[in-house]
Amino acid sequence: MRWSKALIPTLKENPADAVAPSHQLLLRAGMVRQLGAGAYSYLPLGLRVLQKATNIVRQEMDAAGALELLMPALQPVDLWKESGRYETFGDLLMQLKTSGGTHVALGPTHEEVITDIVRGLIRSYKQLPVTMYQIQTKFRDEPRPRFGILRTREFLMKDAYSFDANVDQLSTSYDAMYEAYCKIFDRCGIPYVIVEAESGPIGGDSSHEFMVPSSTGEDTIIQCASSGYAANVERAEVGKIDWPAPANPDAPAYVSVSTPYKRTIAEVCKFLKIAESASAKLLVFLADGNPVSVLIRGDHEANEPKLRRAFGAKTLVAADPDSIQKATGVPIGFLGPVGIKIPLMVDQSVAAMPTVVVGGNEVDIHFTGVVPGRDFVLDQVGDLRNAVAGDPCPKSGAPMTVSQGIEIGHVFKLGTKYSKAMGANYLDDKGQEIPIIMGCYGIGVNRIVAAAVEAGHDSNGIIWPLALAPYQVAIVPLQTTNPEVVALTDSIEKCLVEAGLDVIVDDREARPGVKFKDIDLIGIPLRIVIGERGLKEGTLEVKWRTDGAAHNVPVATAAETIRDEVLTKQRAEAAECEQRKIARGVQSS
C-alpha cells in the first residue's frame, strides 16, 4: 500500500472534545471520526485494526468449536416481553415502530433471539452440547456515551451462547470459552486480569470478566497480591473482620445530641466534627416487598447483591422516603439501629466498632457513643458492603488493593433463565422434557482496539502490538526520485508482502521528519528508512516502535533479514501465548 493512496488524515493537535488517550490518539492517527455522541466511523486505517481483532476473535471461536451464525439487529419487542427483560432493560433498549405498526427494538444483546432459534431447532439431548456465536453490531441507548469508542450507542460485539444438557456439560462449555478468551487477548497482545464478577441465579464462580488495567476504565477491580484473588467491586468479598470490639464495661451510655437539619452523613459528621468512618448509616430496602434495614459505616457503600443474598430475597430495591417513613415512623436522615422496629442486618465493619454515631430515630436527633451489641443487637452480622482498599482478602486476609479496568470480555453461566421463560426444552434419554442450560459470552471488539491503545501508547502516539497493527511495517524512501532508493523500496516491499506481512510505503513528497512523526503516531511496529546516505555505506535503517534506537542492516540481504526479524518476533509472540496457556493449565489443575 502507498501512503499517498491510503487516506490517513492525521492531526497535529488534539481535538478539544477528546479526553481519554485512546480517543485522542485514534482521532489523531486518522483511524476514527465521530458522527454523533456514541457513534463513530472507522476510517480505512482504523477498520484494518478492527478487522484484525475481529479475525483473531473469529479464529479462536472456531477453534473452540463454536459455530458462527448471524442474527438480525431488528428484533420484535414481543420477544423481550416474553423473556421478561422488556422491563429490566428499560430505556437502554432502542425502540421503533415499523410502517406496519410493529413494535421492534434494535438488539442490545441476543439471548432472546438465540433462544427463540434454539427452541425451534433443538429437540434432543443428542443435539447437545452446542455453542453458537456471531460478530454483529449491538445498539444500546446509553444515557451517557463517553471516552470515544469505549462506551458507544452502537458497537461491535462478539456474542456466544452455549446450550447444554446438564451442569457438567455447561462447565465444559464455559471453560472452553474462558480458555478461548485468554487466547484471544494473549494473541492481541493486551494485558488483562480476570476477575470474578457478579453472577446470576446459579451463583458460585459462574461469572468472570476480562479487564484491561487502565485509569480510563469504568470498572473497579479489587485484588489481593498474595492470594491472587481478583474481583469486580460489585462482586468482591470482604474477608473476616473481627467483631465485636473488646467489651468496655466502663463505656458511658450513649448521648442524644441535637443535629437540626443535618441529614446526610457528610452534614452530620461535619457538624459533629467527626470522621465519616466513626459514623454509621441505616439504609432501608424492600426485600421482596418487605422493609428491612442495614447498618453500614458512614464512609462505606452498601452492596445490593450481597444484601439480596443475605436477606434471601429474590428482589431487593432501595426504599423510597415514603415507604421508609411508613415502615419506621422516622423521616429519612435520622434513622438509627437503636430500637428499630424492622429486621436489621449489621455490616461486620460496624459490628467491630467500639462506639459509633448513628441516627436517633427522631427528627433532628443523633446518638453518639452508641455501643454495638449493647445498644443494638448483633445477631445478624455479615459482609454487606462494597470492598475498599485495605480490606482483608477473603482468601489470605492480606490487605487488598483497588484499581480501574476496562471490561473487554465477560463469560457468564446463565442457567435456565431464558430457556424456562421462553420454553427452550430438550428431551433426555428417558423422554423427559428438560430446560436447556445456557451460558453467554461476550467480547466488545471495539474495546479491544481502544484498550490496546490505552495500554500501548507514549507521547509520540500509538504503539500497536504486531497482531493488531494496521500495517506491521512502514518503508520510508527518503529520495523518491533516486532510482536506487525506489528499486530497493520495491524489492523489500515485495519480499515482505510475499511473507504475508502488511506493508505501507510512505511515498509522500514530504520532509523525513513529517513521515517519522506520522509513522510513530499511527503506531506502525517496524520502520525501515532507505536513503542515499545509508546506501553509500551499503546499509539501510530498521527501527522498532518499541525500541529507542535504530539499527542498520546490509542492503544486499536486507529484504530477507528484515522479513526474518518480523517473522521471528511473530513467532516469539506466539510462543509467549503458548507459555501463558501452559501456565494457566498448571494453575487450574
Add this chain to the structure above:
RNA sequence: CGGGGUGUAGCGCAGCCUGGUAGCGCGCCUGCCUUGGGAGCAGGAGGUCAGCAGUUCGAAUCUGCUCACCCCGACCA
C-alpha cells in the same frame, strides 16, 4: 435525568464585555527553495459565526427559545 462547560474555515483558537468590512496558527492549493525528526518565502482557496425568533438603521457580539457536543454525577444486561 441532575450539575458544569462549549458551539466562529478540516483541526486548534481569538474576536463578544463596549453592536459597524470575520481574523490568527496549523492543514489544504500554486510557485520557488529545502530534504535523516512536524523547514522557509511568496501567492491563493475555504466560513449561513449551531439553529430559530426578538431588540436595532445595523447582530458573531445584546435578549429569549431550541439543538448539538464534552466533562462530573446517577444509570450501565
